[in-house]
Amino acid sequence: MSEPRNIVVVGSGLAGATAAATVRERGFEGDVLVLGADPHRPYELPPLSKAVLLGNADEPDWVREEGYWAEHDIRLVSGVAATRIELGARLVLDDTGGEHRYDRLVLATGSRPRALKVPGGDLPGLYTLRTLDDSLRLRAAFEAAKRVVIVGAGWIGTEAAAAARTHGAEVTVVAPEKQPLANVLGEEIAGVFHRLHTEHGVQWRLGEGVSAITGDTTATGVRLSNGDELSADVVLIAVGAAPNVDLAHVAGLELADDGGVCVDAGLRTAAPDVYAIGDIASQFHPRYGHRVRVEHWATARTQGELVAGNLVGEHEPYLKSPYFFSDQYDPEHGGPAIGCEYRGLPDLDRDRVVVRGDLAGYDFTAFWVTPGGEVSAAMNVNQWDDGDALENLVDNRVVVTDDQLRKGNLAELA
CATH class of the missing domain: 3.50.50.60 (FAD/NAD(P)-binding domain)
Known part of the structure; x- marks a missing residue:
């Protein structure tokens, strides 16, 4: 794979913006363009339904500080939507009449509310x-x-x-x-x-x-x-949300049964030098052996980081397990509250649930365990000391007994 001269990223959310920033931070010296329909500079979505909606913040978490994009010679074009991709000509057209040629193209068009x-x-x-x-x-x-x-x-x-x-x-x-x-x-x-x-x-x-x-x-x-x-x-x-795949579909890219754009383990589409990441990416996931499409913050960020290397010649597969977090209610306002983290991808029809801790007191960790005893997912609720152990248990599909999960040392099990 030859070194690209220009990279175009369609979508200025967390996935696309992270890809653009990371490719520059890894030393790429060519042109980097980010086209985003949102009028704001790139930001993360989780605070919108949490701190901002509660009134604890008036701004989201920005992907990078305000001056970052210009300082790193990344052309960020906000409030402009891509309208067509011409794969043969390696060209992206936008709704202002602009035309943008690419050597590598990243589609990170996100989702819209259903x-x-x-x-x-x-x-x-x-x-x-x-x-x-x-x-x-x-x-x-x-x-x-x-x-x-x-x-x-x-x-x-x-x-x-x-x-x-x-x-x-x-x-x-x-x-x-x-x-x-x-x-x-x-x-x-x-x-x-x-x-x-x-x-x-x-x-x-x-x-x-x-x-x-x-x-x-x-x-x-x-x-x-x-x-x-x-x-x-x-x-x-x-x-729920629907992936924004119209642009990809009209261009002729293959769509998966889950509604996303088909990509391989390294997030490449079948079209030469075209990648898809974030909400729209239906990836053949090596860890699970089938296609996975995830609409969460962590996947957007980590796929953006990984694709940056593949844009400039690496061939790394994306191996991360799905992860998300949620905060519901604030103990400072009175009454019970939940803060939780969830890792993995269980089969709810097959896997059994094992609980460590106190469900009634909102202080527990739940594990989803396959019939063969592998940990397929874990969610810690108001418990924050075992994150690394839970990640290892899930990522390595560790085989354990129910009693070990309830009472054992999780770090040692992992």
Whole structure:
């Protein structure tokens, strides 16, 4: 592979910005361009549903300080979206009429909130949460609201529920699942989050769907599938995210069954010198032996770091296990709170859950264990001393007994 002269990164989120910064920090001296539709300089998403939404911060965590991009000769073009890729000509076109030639191209176009496809689903006044501007608007709405309805009980829905209750609003969460977060944690551990929010006064309409958004000229509530209507000052739609793959699809890149762009272990697409990272990357993962697409902060950052080396001639596979964290409620505001970290990729239909600690006291570590005794995932809740051990247990698929996980020395087991 010859040394590239110019690298173009489409997407200015954490993945794309990290790739651009890392390739420069590794000594690449050619041209580096980052095109981003977001008007702000690159920032990280987790604070948007945590510190910013709670009012503990007015800014997110920036990927680099404000002057970094110019100081490192990285051309950051914010508020400009790529509109077409011409693979044969090695050309990216943008919505201002600009044309950008590349020797290496990185697609890091991220995700967008999924819409709720019901009558009224396009009414003005509905809220979603993806960008910094979304978070600031939603925080102002929470501060003024008496009643909030959140459709969706995943990570965004539950973190937003905690923020809305902290601001003093009445909160109802609607979701078809029997428990919040059941799709990622399973029923037993999801029940811990259900109880946490119930203790903070969140009302649940679980096992129910939304048949319509109500309101004439603006959203004023939701109608449930059983006919009940819930009125609200704020309706937040938090039913997941869809990868932004239109650009890649139109260009002719292969898409996977999970909706992402197919990449190999080193994050390369089948097109010469084109890579995909972050939310859109459906990677054949050597650790798992199948395609994996992850929409979390840590994957965006670490894939951005790894792809930088591959852009300039390395051939390293991406081997990291999925990782994310969540903070729900603040003990300084009173009542129980959860801070947690989650590592791994379990099969919820197959793996059993082993708990070390006190579920009722929100002080535990949960392990997902395969039928063969391998640790496939681990989540520490309000426990912070065993992070390295948990990472090693998960990454190395260590075989242990349930009793060892409950009572043993985790560092020694790892």
